[in-house]
Amino acid sequence: MPKTIVCDGNEAAAWGACLARPDMVSVYPITPQSSLAEHLTEFIAEGKLCADLMDVEGEHSVLSVLQGACLAGARTFTATCGQGLAFMFEPYFRTPNLRLPIVMAIVTRDGITPQTVWGGQQDAMTVKEAGWIQMYVETNQEILDTIIMAYRVAEHPDVMLPVNVCFDGTYLSYGIEAVSIPDQEIIDEFLGEKNVNWHVALDPERPMAVDPLTGGGSAKGTSMFVRYRKGHCKAMQRALEVIEEVHTEYGKKMGRFYGPLIEEYRMEDADYAIMTIGSMTGAGREAVDIAREQGKKVGLLKVKTFRPFPVEAIHRSLAKVKALGVVDRSVNYGWGTGPLYQEVLAATYFLEKRIPAISFIGGLSGSDLTVENHFRRVVEVTERACRGEVPSQTIWLNEDDDKGEK
Amino acid sequence: MFDASKIPDDYCAIAVDFFDMQVGDWRAKRPVVLRSKCVKCGTCWAFCPTQCIIEKPKWFEANLKICKGCGICSQECPNHAIAMVEEQEG
Numbered sequence: 001m002p003k004t005i006v007c008d009g010n011e012a013a014a015w016g017a018c019l020a021r022p023d024m025v026s027v028y029p030i031t032p033q034s035s036l037a038e039h040l041t042e043f044i045a046e047g048k049l050c051a052d053l054m055d056v057e058g059e060h061s062v063l064s065v066l067q068g069a070c071l072a073g074a075r076t077f078t079a080t081c082g083q084g085l086a087f088m089f090e091p092y093f094r095t096p097n098l099r100l101p102i103v104m105a106i107v108t109r110d111g112i113t114p115q116t117v118w119g120g121q122q123d124a125m126t127v128k129e130a131g132w133i134q135m136y137v138e139t140n141q142e143i144l145d146t147i148i149m150a151y152r153v154a155e156h157p158d159v160m161l162p163v164n165v166c167f168d169g170t171y172l173s174y175g176i177e178a179v180s181i182p183d184q185e186i187i188d189e190f191l192g193e194k195n196v197n198w199h200v201a202l203d204p205e206r207p208m209a210v211d212p213l214t215g216g217g218s219a220k221g222t223s224m225f226v227r228y229r230k231g232h233c234k235a236m237q238r239a240l241e242v243i244e245e246v247h248t249e250y251g252k253k254m255g256r257f258y259g260p261l262i263e264e265y266r267m268e269d270a271d272y273a274i275m276t277i278g279s280m281t282g283a284g285r286e287a288v289d290i291a292r293e294q295g296k297k298v299g300l301l302k303v304k305t306f307r308p309f310p311v312e313a314i315h316r317s318l319a320k321v322k323a324l325g326v327v328d329r330s331v332n333y334g335w336g337t338g339p340l341y342q343e344v345l346a347a348t349y350f351l352e353k354r355i356p357a358i359s360f361i362g363g364l365s366g367s368d369l370t371v372e373n374h375f376r377r378v379v380e381v382t383e384r385a386c387r388g389e390v391p392s393q394t395i396w397l398n399e400d401d402d403k404g405e406k
Numbered sequence: 407m408f409d410a411s412k413i414p415d416d417y418c419a420i421a422v423d424f425f426d427m428q429v430g431d432w433r434a435k436r437p438v439v440l441r442s443k444c445v446k447c448g449t450c451w452a453f454c455p456t457q458c459i460i461e462k463p464k465w466f467e468a469n470l471k472i473c474k475g476c477g478i479c480s481q482e483c484p485n486h487a488i489a490m491v492e493e494q495e496g
Binding site for chain 2: 097098099160198199200205206207208209210211212214224227228230231234
């Protein structure tokens with residue numbers, strides 16, 4: 001029987017990892033991920049999780065040892081964020097191109113500087129082009145479920161890519177909710193036998209050089225390089241289908257369904273939509289409910305899979321609406337907007353009719369995105385955009401939070 | 407038997423063909439030990455980055471298949487017993 005516990009997001013993530021039975025775990029503590037690392041080590045000490053724990057000197061080594069473990073055939077797990085992710089970047093960049101199905105939680109933290117230890121998605125968004133799959137989740141239950149599903153996606157033979165399960169630091173990492181812990185047997189059956197190094201390995205029985213110099217002075221080398229790049233892109237596109245299949249199968253087994261790529265909320269007859277990513281979605285849903293009570297035809301689109309970007313799914317949902325407000329929890333410095341907004345703009349190029357879209361940025365450095373003060377505004381501004389009143393600038397939702405404070 | 411051709415060729419870079427070039431094949435200078443000066447202190451043996459120094463009855467010398475000619479042994483030898491000599495064509 002599944003049991004229900006009350007826990008924060010970091011513990012839910014540790015439970016998800018535990019149920020997936022990794023052979024090796026390596027973690028280096030960093031706020032707001034630290035208690036996740038502590039829970040994992042606790043599970044290993046208690047014998048709940050039979051994994052080798054690698055206590056290494058920093059995040060660069062964390063991911064490097066997991067690459068070695070994965071090449072030797074192990075299922076692996078880690079978690080980091082913020083500056084830890086920055087320090088990890090060198091092996092991070094290498095992981096997807098080695099096609100290693102490592103699962104890593106990013107307990108998203110805003111970007112330094114100014115010095116911050118609070119939530120914000122700047123860390124994960126900054127590494128979006130490194131070739132990992134990235135899924136952003138809304139609740140603690142979704143953290144647990146998505147970490148388990150992430151292994152199925154990562155280890156699918158057509159995919160073989162690492163997956164980040166991104167959840168909001170502060171809000172989800174420390175926020176406490178009821179979480180249902182599935183039975184181990186069901187998860188074992190769902191995940192099946194792992195086979196993570198059939199294509200590249202550190203194995204005396206299969207002698208090979210891993211990651212030799214490729215490209216450079218010969219057409220043979222550069223063509224090979226292009227082939228690997230194209231293969232990676234092909235696997236990313238295939239991952240869109242695999243993510244949907246895995247969510248459907250998991251839903252049938254567990255009775256919990258999440259929008260695998262994007263999730264529509266009250267979109268059936270919506271004239272306009274707001275778009276969210278991560279834990280802010282809860283407040284967004286409530287704001288939509290309130291607006292609906294007032295007769296406003298607004299819906300919500302929650303983006304779960306951000307890498308690969310679900311262009312077609314977004315295209316389908318947006319075909320119905322006359323305006324869109326996109327709320328980001330991070331900044332795209334190149335455009336002075338949110339990064340999700342920028343991606344959505346590119347996707348709307350494929351729509352028959354251009355729709356006005358507005359970029360909202362909020363929730364930076366742990367600031368709260370509330371129903372009343374922030375999402376009400378998102379809904380109102382987007383509604384006005386339907387009538388042609390489209391703001392030309394990004395709207396910074398928490399800019400005036402200090403007005404009225406003494 | 408492991409068959410690399412069964413692995414998709416667009417997954418990730420691996421090399422399964424081996425070639426017999428030795429590290430020593432691209433050396434520009436070779437270390438030559440002057441036996442009269444060598445006191446067998448082992449400094450060259452300890453410093454050699456490729457660990458190619460081999461022990462002889464009364465001296466040390468480099469295994470030239472492996473020695474890449476970096477000259478560290480010559481630099482470190484306290485008795486200046488190792489000369490670096492230009493490799494000649496042919």
